[in-house]
Amino acid sequence: MFEKLELTRMAQALAAQSGARMAVIAENVANADTPGYKAKDVPAFSEVYEAGGLDMRATRPGHLVGHAAANLPAPDLVRGHESPNGNSVSLEAEMVKSVEARQSHEMALAIYRATSDVVRASLGRPR
Template sequence: MYNSLDLFQTAAAMARHAGSRQAVVARNIAHADTPGYAAQHIPAFQDVYKDGEPNQMRATRAGHVRGGAQAATGAVLTTTNSEASPNGNTVSLEEELLNSVAVSREHNRALAIYKHGMTILRNSLGRS
């Protein structure tokens, strides 16, 4: 029942997006000493969501006509424009640690939205 609510779909998309971003941050940190490695990043969820059209039609059942992709599915992996070290590596550990904290906060925000949505549903059904 709760899977068809937009609030839960958005919270799930935020959590998946944060997981993808964390994987990219971890990959960057793992390649911090690899010569010639170019650091990569995925834009924040709000930036990806903002770029999508909020009033797009979308299919909510199998019989619906497809109106377009849902917002926040267009996350694109890009390379950073950081200054390269002498070996050509563009990973900055300080920047990656800050990105990791930002991603953790984004994931915690998604979980909080999901948790509060479930609390509202339970209270509306008379279960606390």
């Protein structure tokens, strides 16, 4: 039922994008001392959404295959200063990005929770 609401589909895609970004950030932090490692990041959700990166709306089952979370963009290399060993990971920048990703994920969950509360209230069911 919830997957038919555009707002919940967008919130699910935002949560998936935030999770993917956290995974890339964790990989960057894990390789902070690896010589030659280049930092990566996932494009911002707003850029992907504005570029039409979300799935089209299906008109019937089987019409379109896939899900917005499955079509997340691949991580890109981040330009920045490199250390003498060629590593471009900045732990400070990764901390800032992790906070942004956590806030986006929490916002997506809050939207999904609020939407489910509205649907429950419209059906006359308590929390």
